[in-house]
Amino acid sequence: xxxxxxxxxxxxxxxxxxxxxxxxxxxxxxxxxxxxxxxxxxxxxxxxxxxxxxxxxxxxxxxxxxxxxxxxxxxxxxxxxxxxxxxxxxxxxxxxxxxxxxxxxxxxxxxxxxxxxxxxxxxxxxxxxxxxxxxxxxxxxxxxxxxxxxxxxxxxx
Amino acid sequence: xxxxxxxxxxxxxxxxxxxxxxxxxxxxxxxxxxxxxxxxxxxxxxxxxxxxxxxxxxxxxxxxxxxxxxxxxxxxxxxxxxxxxxxxxxxxxxxxxxxxxxxxxxxxxxxxxxxxxxxxxxxxxxxxxxxxxxxxxxxxxxxxxxxxxxxxxxxxxxxxxxxxxxxxxxxxxxxxxxxxxxxxxxxxxxxxxxxxxxxxxxxxxxxxxxxxxxxxxxxxxxxxxxxxxxxxxxxxxxxxxxxxxxxxxxxxxxxxxxxxxxxxxxxxxxxxxxxxxxxxxxxxxxxxxxxxxxxxxxxxxxxxxxxxxxxxxxxxxxxxxxxxxxxxxxxxxxxxxxxxxxxxxxxxxxxxxxxxxxxxxxxxxxxxxxxxxxxxxxxxxxxxxxxxxxxxxxxxxxxxxxxxxxxxxxxxxxxxxxxxxxxxxxxxxxxxxxxxxxxxxxxxxxxxxxxxxxxxxxxxxxxxxxxxxxxxxxxxxxxxxxxxxxxxxxxxxxxxxxxxxxxxxxxxxxxxxxxxxxxxxxxxxxxxxxxxxxxxxxxxxxxxxxxxxxxxxxxxxxxxxxxxxxxxxxxxxxxxxxxxxxxxxxxxxxxxxxxxxxxxxxxxxxxxxxxxxxxxxxxxxxxxxxxxxxxxxxxxxxxxxxxxxxxxxxxxxxxxxxxxxxxxxxxxxxxxxxxxxxxxxxxxxxxxxxxxxxxxxxxxxxxxxxxxxxxxxxxxxxxxxxxxxxxxxxxxxxxxxxxxxxxxxxxxxxxxxxxxxxxxxxxxxxxxxxxxxxxxxxxxxxxxxxxxxxxxxxxxxxxx
Numbered sequence: 040x041x042x043x044x045x046x047x048x049x050x051x052x053x054x055x056x057x058x059x060x061x062x063x064x065x066x067x068x069x070x071x072x073x074x075x076x077x078x079x080x081x082x083x084x085x086x087x088x089x090x091x092x093x094x095x096x097x098x099x100x101x102x103x104x105x106x107x108x109x110x111x112x113x114x115x116x117x118x119x120x121x122x123x124x125x126x127x128x129x130x131x132x133x134x135x136x137x138x139x140x141x142x143x144x145x146x147x148x149x150x151x152x153x154x155x156x157x158x159x160x161x162x163x164x165x166x167x168x169x170x171x172x173x174x175x176x177x178x179x180x181x182x183x184x185x186x187x188x189x190x191x192x193x194x195x196x
Numbered sequence: 197x198x199x200x201x202x203x204x205x206x207x208x209x210x211x212x213x214x215x216x217x218x219x220x221x222x223x224x225x226x227x228x229x230x231x232x233x234x235x236x237x238x239x240x241x242x243x244x245x246x247x248x249x250x251x252x253x254x255x256x257x258x259x260x261x262x263x264x265x266x267x268x269x270x271x272x273x274x275x276x277x278x279x280x281x282x283x284x285x286x287x288x289x290x291x292x293x294x295x296x297x298x299x300x301x302x303x304x305x306x307x308x309x310x311x312x313x314x315x316x317x318x319x320x321x322x323x324x325x326x327x328x329x330x331x332x333x334x335x336x337x338x339x340x341x342x343x344x345x346x347x348x349x350x351x352x353x354x355x356x357x358x359x360x361x362x363x364x365x366x367x368x369x370x371x372x373x374x375x376x377x378x379x380x381x382x383x384x385x386x387x388x389x390x391x392x393x394x395x396x397x398x399x400x401x402x403x404x405x406x407x408x409x410x411x412x413x414x415x416x417x418x419x420x421x422x423x424x425x426x427x428x429x430x431x432x433x434x435x436x437x438x439x440x441x442x443x444x445x446x447x448x449x450x451x452x453x454x455x456x457x458x459x460x461x462x463x464x465x466x467x468x469x470x471x472x473x474x475x476x477x478x479x480x481x482x483x484x485x486x487x488x489x490x491x492x493x494x495x496x497x498x499x500x501x502x503x504x505x506x507x508x509x510x511x512x513x514x515x516x517x518x519x520x521x522x523x524x525x526x527x528x529x530x531x532x533x534x535x536x537x538x539x540x541x542x543x544x545x546x547x548x549x550x551x552x553x554x555x556x557x558x559x560x561x562x563x564x565x566x567x568x569x570x571x572x573x574x575x576x577x578x579x580x581x582x583x584x585x586x587x588x589x590x591x592x593x594x595x596x597x598x599x600x601x602x603x604x605x606x607x608x609x610x611x612x613x614x615x616x617x618x619x620x621x622x623x624x625x626x627x628x629x630x631x632x633x634x635x636x637x638x639x640x641x642x643x644x645x646x647x648x649x650x651x652x653x654x655x656x657x658x659x660x661x662x663x664x665x666x667x668x669x670x671x672x673x674x675x676x677x678x679x680x681x682x683x684x685x686x687x688x689x690x691x692x693x694x695x696x697x698x699x700x701x702x703x704x705x706x707x708x709x710x711x712x713x714x715x716x717x718x719x720x721x722x723x724x725x726x727x728x729x730x731x732x733x734x735x736x737x738x739x740x741x742x743x744x745x746x747x748x749x750x751x752x753x754x755x756x757x758x759x760x761x762x763x764x765x766x767x768x769x770x771x772x773x774x775x776x777x778x779x780x781x782x783x784x785x786x787x788x789x790x791x792x793x794x795x796x797x798x799x800x801x802x803x804x805x806x807x808x809x810x811x812x813x814x815x816x817x818x819x820x821x822x823x824x825x826x827x828x829x830x831x832x833x834x835x836x837x838x839x840x841x842x843x844x845x846x847x848x849x850x851x852x853x854x855x856x857x858x859x860x861x862x863x864x865x866x867x868x869x870x871x872x873x874x875x876x877x878x879x880x881x882x883x884x885x886x887x888x889x890x891x892x893x894x895x896x897x898x899x900x901x902x903x904x905x906x907x908x909x910x911x912x913x914x915x916x917x918x919x920x921x922x923x924x925x926x927x928x929x930x931x932x933x934x935x936x937x938x939x940x941x942x943x944x945x946x947x948x949x950x951x952x953x954x955x956x957x958x959x960x961x962x963x964x965x966x967x968x969x970x971x972x973x974x975x976x977x978x979x980x981x982x983x984x985x986x987x988x989x990x991x992x993x994x995x996x
Contacts, residue, residue: 060313074224075217077440079389080473084919087389115217128215132207135884138892139689140214141389141440147215166928173919175389175441176689178891178956179927 044108048073049117057104064088066104067114075115075144079173086172089145090114096152098145098171115144118151126189127151136185138176146172150186159190198705198770201698205884206708208694219438222393222408223470230395231260233456233469234315236305236322237479238297241549241912242329242345245295245304249323253307256321258314261463263455264305265292272458273424275451277515278662281524284355287346287547289514291424291451297326298345298513299550300914301478303451308459308467331549331912335487335510338546345513345547354511354545355520359527361602362538367502371493375574380981381563383485383510383906384899385922386556388688390440391471392480394453396460406433406719407457412442413726414686416663417449418718424454425461432457436716439688443896444555445480446688447728448517477917482906483556485510486523486563492571493538498579498586502538503530505567509545512552518559519552520545521662525560525652531601532568533612533650533850534590539602549912555728557896558651558957565649569962570979573645573969577978582629583966584620587648588613594940607650607848608950611876614938616648619852619874622936628856628870636974641859641993642869643971649959650850653877653951654944655729657843665843667731668724669739671700671747672836675822677815679704679711684724685736686716690889690953692732695881696740699947703744704814705771722838730849730951733881738945739841746837751817754835757828758812758820774811847942847950851875853894853963855931859971864990866902866968868931873959875935878942878950886952887935893956894933899925900957901964901982 041056048071055070067073067090076099079087083098090099091113118125127150130136137143146169153160153168160168165186166179174182213219250262268291275289293304305322309315332342338352345352368374388410395408405427411417414434422429439446452469460467471480488507494500509523527541572590576583591612592599599607620626625644632642658665668684681696697711704711714720727736748768755773756766765776812820817835820826824833856870873890880886903923907916916922941948961982968984969977975992 058313065312068224069226072226073217074220077221077390078223078470079391080919082473082918082920085389085473115215119216124215131215132211135208135888137211137214138691138888139389139441140210140219140438141221143214144217162932163928166926166930169927173389173924173926175387175443175896175924176892177888178893178895178933179925179930180891180933181888183927 042105044105046107046109047111049113059103059105061104062100063102063104063107064099067099073114073116077141077144079142085142086149087142087145089148089172091148091152096149115148118147125151126192127154127186129192130185130188134181134185134188136177136182142172142174146174146182150189153186154190154193158194198702201702201708202881204882206694206698206882208691209697209708210691210693221390221438221440222395222410225395225408225437227397227466230466230468231308231310231463232312232315233459233467234307234312234319235303235475236307236319236324237475238293238300238302238304240297240326240328241300241333242331243297243326244329245293245297246325246327248305250305252323253318253321256314256318258310259307259318260310261308262305262322263292263459265290265294268292268455268458269294272454275514276420276449276517277519278517279515279519279521280662281355281357281520284520285349287514291455300912301475301551303479306455306459308463333548333550333908333912335508335546335548338548339508339544345549352547354547357524357543358540359603360540361604362502364502364504364538364540367538368491368493371501372496373578374491374493375578376489376491377570377574377979378489379567379570381484381486381566382900382904382982383553384483384556384904385477385906386443386445386480386483387476387924388441388443388445391473391476392446392450392452393470394456395466395468396456397466398460398464400464404431404433405457405461406435407453408435408437409453410439410446411436412439412446412686412688412728414716414718415684415723416726417453420449421454421457425458433719436686442688443557444483444559444728447555447726448481473919474917477922478914479551481516481554481556482512482551483553484563485553486526490567490571492575494575498575498581498589500534500536500590503536503568503571504540505530506542509543510548510550510553511545512548512550514552516552516554519554522553522555522560526563528603528605529561529564529652530568531603532565533648534568535592536602550908557893558954559729561651561954562958562961565651565958566962569647569649569966573966574978584616584625584646587646588616605652606845608845608942608944609940610650610848610850611938611940612648612850615850615852615874615876618936618938619854619872622874622934623854623856623870623872639861641861641971641974643857643859643967643969645855645963645966645970647853647959647963647966650848651955651958652846653730653849654734654843654847655731656846664725666725666840667736667739668722668838668840669736669743670722670836670838671740671743673814673818675819677710677818679706681711681713681740682721683713683715683736683740684721685727685732686724687727687732690727690732691882691885692736695733695885696737698881699737699740700744703741706814730953734847734945734949734951735841735843737881737949738947739839741947742841743837743839746839747835750837751814751835753828753831754821755812755817758826759809772811772813773817843944845944847878847944849875849877849950849952849955851955851959853959855963855967857967857971859968859989861993864986864993866986866989870934871931872934874938875952875955876938876940877952877955878940879948880937880939881949889952890935890956891933893954894960895925895930896957897960897964898929901961901984903983905983
């Protein structure tokens with residue numbers, strides 16, 4: 040029943056045998072122990088489980104682990120490089136872009152993808168880019184400001 | 197004392213773990229051999245259970261056990277309700293349904309399996325034989341003789357309550373004008389982004405049970421769950437790791453929490469249940485859910501005379517912890533920010549075939565503010581005067597505080613006109629009204645909504661609370677000088693790890709990074725009440741503050757003794773106890789090196805060098821207190837203080853929110869043009885955190901006003917039971933907020949703080965609805981029920 044998969048997560052190669060129906064998010068969390076990616080709705084509506092799959096932000100609660108075979112994944116744990124926060128992570132800290140923190144990893148990954156595609160987004164473009172991610176605490180204003188901070192910071196780098 | 201932190205936009209100390217994905221919520225904790233639980237839940241709103249066949253589920257791969265209501269009815273006590281109202285009917289609320297189900301989502305059986313997939317598979321293998329029964333989901337129908345839900349009670353009325361002061365009948369019969377309006381407060385789902393979850397681990401040798409639960413009230417839960425499952429309270433430890441939002445939905449004791457603990461004790465293994473989002477919307481408490489008539493008596497000049505609210509409160513099928521109490525909070529706040537000589541609330545609390553309502557962010561107070569603010573708008577419309585001016589006319593003046601209301605409260609402090617003035621100035625109110633007038637001439641629909649709210653926070657004096665209204669803190673300075681704070685107010689996103697550390701760092705003159713705030717573990721933290729009702733800073737923060745004063749008194753004595761001086765000659769400044777210069781001339785000018793905390797040599801603790809010194813750092817005092825070689829007589833070793841703060845009154849934050857919208861005539865779409873909020877939550881510890889609380893609250897108000905509603909159909913099915921149907925606000929739905937503050941300190945606590953967690957959900961809803969109604973005033977609209985959707989608006993514009 041189980042199928043072998045081989046994938047790279049945050050730059051580390053993994054080979055595992057998984058049930059075909061195992062969700063990618065459960066593979067990341069339960070098999071690899073990368074619990075920074077959260078499950079908020081199991082229906083791809085809230086975005087808490089967002090990860091990068093081959094450079095695309097995807098909702099890992101609606102991707103099977105077997106579909107990720109051969110791919111390269113970045114989770115929230117892999118965003119900081121050499122102890123340096125990703126500009127979006129820094130923006131969230133500087134601009135109080137999080138409260139309970141549960142939506143935060145997915146929100147940060149989605150925002151990083153947004154900036155990958157558009158280095159200098161308008162407020163409207165940021166809001167549109169984050170429409171797939173729900174936050175119930177912040178009211179989004181500080182999240183938008185966090186992304187603006189990150190865009191500015193990355194632009195200076 | 198320093199002023200490095202309080203009042204500053206200090207970045208949160210809890211954030212690094214959260215932004216790196218390294219924090220631990222309940223589901224992030226894995227214990228070897230953990231079994232997973234999934235629930236069979238009722239698919240009917242009201243039905244008799246004839247039989248439950250669990251044999252196929254028990255035979256399924258991976259299934260370890262299946263428990264039904266009959267298995268546990270005699271083993272686990274009822275789900276508790278802490279509200280004590282006169283003649284309240286309290287249904288017997290078992291953790292699993294026994295012979296009837298009362299709402300869709302009612303838990304019937306618990307499957308225990310080796311992994312979450314196997315548990316979920318087996319749910320479909322449990323065969324429940326139901327006989328459907330007639331249902332009632334409409335609260336007024338429930339009150340007036342619909343199908344009886346709990347047969348032994350004879351009807352669906354859980355309680356009736358009348359409250360208020362003043363001669364209400366004489367006021368109405370003698371008034372120059374009166375008006376009446378029916379209002380609906382839509383039933384809402386709190387939707388914390390982290391669903392509920394429980395991990396239970398029983399240690400058979402120690403006979404101890406640990407429950408990790410996503411809750412706002414670890415200690416209250418410990419007490420209640422211990423009583424429910426019959427384990428001594430001192431053998432039960434409740435840990436709330438990271439809690440991913442609550443908004444009142446985790447201010448409760450749920451069936452699953454007791455059941456998981458009990459199952460772990462039966463099986464001797466860790467068991468875990470993580471709520472799915474569908475379960476969360478079906479069977480975690482709901483909020484609001486009132487319908488009633490507002491009546492207002494007033495003079496021709498707009499002076500308010502009386503307010504009456506006859507309300508039917510939709511309680512759902514069972515009482516959760518505070519279900520019946522929530523509408524009584526509405527009654528308490530019906531005076532709003534105004535002088536109203538006579539007020540009366542008549543509550544009829546009713547059972548319906550739905551999930552229980554309970555405390556959702558604001559908990560009864562958003563309803564009160566909405567009623568009063570809608571009433572003021574209606575009075576303004578009736579008299580054809582500006583809504584801001586009717587409000588201004590009825591405010592109590594700053595010198596009238598403490599202000600007694602006809603609901604029996606004494607508001608602590610306020611300057612309502614200052615907040616209104618500031619908000620009007622920021623938004624450019626007069627110009628806006630002129631712009632609106634011109635726009636109307638062009639056929640454009642601009643609306644301006646004003647809300648001048650007051651709320652009740654810092655819950656509260658114990659006399660007014662079901663299970664204690666105080667809060668606790670322990671502050672201690674460890675031998676290495678690090679400061680540890682244990683608080684009973686366990687946060688879930690509010691940032692108390694930072695704000696409490698700010699208080700401690702300034703009071704103790706230490707670096708904020710040397711302060712750690714520990715919370716949410718009943719095995720470590722002294723008993724506490726929890727975080728809800730905008731109480732954490734005003735009650736819990738005050739407990740921290742006072743505990744620090746106690747600790748400093750002791751440190752002062754020790755320092756005085758070691759410095760061989762008199763108490764009156766030793767002062768505490770910048771984290772250091774010093775003998776005043778004049779008295780210590782021989783040693784003035786010698787600056788002694790201050791080592792950063794924790795950077796001393798490794799290994800054995802250094803002996804404090806105190807001989808001939810004129811000053812000591814707090815850290816040196818702490819070390820001396822722990823080594824206990826040089827303490828004054830009759831002084832306990834160690835440097836720690838605990839304080840349980842009992843507030844003498846609630847606090848009453850207030851503010852003015854002004855919302856400006858434009859309605860699209862073609863589509864009915866509602867666009868925000870401006871949103872100005874001037875809030876007064878007393879003294880502010882961290883303005884950045886306050887802004888965050890206000891933003892979040894306003895956006896939940898936007899949700900209530902424009903998007904969110906729990907809709908049950910004629911069969912009692914919840915048709916908005918997923919995030920696809922239950923519409924939450926997204927980033928593109930919000931205005932660019934313009935926030936400001938006024939600052940009127942509270943006299944109730946030494947910090948002067950009031951609380952801000954619920955201001956947004958209390959103050960904003962009427963401003964948003966008021967703006968939309970105002971935009972549609974050219975169509976004769978005076979009131980609209982929430983949520984106001986484009987389709988409603990379009991129909992009004994196009995009805996001819």
